[in-house]
Amino acid sequence: GAVVSQHPSWVICKSGTSVKIECRSLDFQATTMFWYRQFPKQSLMLMATSNEGSKATYEQGVEKDKFLINHASLTLSTLTVTSAHPEDSSFYICSASPEVGLSNQPQHFGDGTRLSIL
Amino acid sequence: AQSVAQPEDQVNVAEGNPLTVKCTYSVSGNPYLFWYVQYPNRGLQFLLKYITGDNLVKGSYGFEAEFNKSQTSFHLKKPSALVSDSALYFCAVRDEGGSYIPTFGRGTSLIVHP
Numbered sequence: 001g002a003v004v005s006q007h008p009s010w011v012i013c014k015s016g017t018s019v020k021i022e023c024r025s026l027d028f029q030a031t032t033m034f035w036y037r038q039f040p041k042q043s044l045m046l047m048a049t050s051n052e053g054s055k056a057t058y059e060q061g062v063e064k065d066k067f068l069i070n071h072a073s074l075t076l077s078t079l080t081v082t083s084a085h086p087e088d089s090s091f092y093i094c095s096a097s098p099e100v101g102l103s104n105q106p107q108h109f110g111d112g113t114r115l116s117i118l
Numbered sequence: 119a120q121s122v123a124q125p126e127d128q129v130n131v132a133e134g135n136p137l138t139v140k141c142t143y144s145v146s147g148n149p150y151l152f153w154y155v156q157y158p159n160r161g162l163q164f165l166l167k168y169i170t171g172d173n174l175v176k177g178s179y180g181f182e183a184e185f186n187k188s189q190t191s192f193h194l195k196k197p198s199a200l201v202s203d204s205a206l207y208f209c210a211v212r213d214e215g216g217s218y219i220p221t222f223g224r225g226t227s228l229i230v231h232p
Contacts (some may be wrong), residue, residue: 006161034219043208043224044162093161104150104169104212107220109161 003027006094006110014118015086021079021113023094029074030096034107035067038091047092050077084117091115120145122211124223131199132231139226141209147213151192154184156206156225165207167227168192168209199230 003026023033024026031052036044048069049057058070068080068089077096081088091114095107121144131137143149150169154162157161166177183194194207209223 004161009159032218041227042223045189046219049219079150091159095162104167104214106154106164107162108164109154111161114158114159 002098002108004094004096004108004110006113008113008116010114010116011109012116012118013084016083017117019081019084019115021081021092021094021115023077023079023096023110025075025096025098025108028096028098030098031074033071033077033094033096035077035079036095038093038112040091046092047079049070052077081115084115086117089115089117098108120211120213120221122209122221122223124207124209124226126226127180127224128227129180129230130229130231133201134198137196137199137203137228137230139207139209139228140172141192141194141223142190143192143209143211144190145211145213146216149192150189150212150214151183151185152220153177153181153192153194154208154214155179156208158205159185164206165194199228201230201232204228204230 005024007022035047038041046093047062050069050071052071071077093112095109097105123142152164152167156162168175168185176182206225210220212220
């Protein structure tokens with residue numbers, strides 16, 4: 001159980017394009033989901049915490065107008081990279097936990113999205 | 119505040135030998151500790167966790183980790199490494215009385231040589 005599905009797995013697009021990434025919890029409800037960015041051979045960088053029905057909480061240094069997060073339902077959060085440029089190329093990963101209020105529970109991660117901007 | 123350190127960027131081990139991937143942590147209260155594994159172009163997979171109780175925790179794929187409160191460590195171990203264990207390993211910590219957002223270590227690349 002506790003499966004998180006992320007789509008697409010790989011996107012290649014031209015500079016200036018907006019790209020939407022979906023993160024779905026398939027067998028549980030997630031009031032909170034997390035979006036991470038990972039550079040090659042580096043750790044996860046938390047970008048934002050996505051909250052169902054309310055605005056996302058962005059980490060310092062992350063442009064909220066650049067990385068739009070929508071968490072419209074208990075099973076779906078989306079990350080839209082607006083007017084993407086080559087420097088936005090990265091590996092984006094989402095995660096969620098069935099009971100986020102219980103800090104002793106592990107997170108369940110999507111398989112990530114490899115974004116390449118030409 | 120909570121923090122976690124993985125002092126090694128890379129660990130090399132021969133197949134069949136025991137492996138250890140190190141992790142140390144810092145929290146104000148009691149720690150909740152996690153290990154995850156990441157294969158290339160994939161998300162992270164949960165391996166094991168320590169919440170309370172027995173200091174030796176067993177997890178998936180034959181991995182185990184030992185919680186040491188005095189040394190504030192939670193090293194990941196496996197008695198006999200497989201080539202297929204080669205991956206990126208992340209340690210994470212949450213403070214029991216703190217934020218539900220975990221802090222991840224920078225990751226350790228494990229390379230198991232045939």
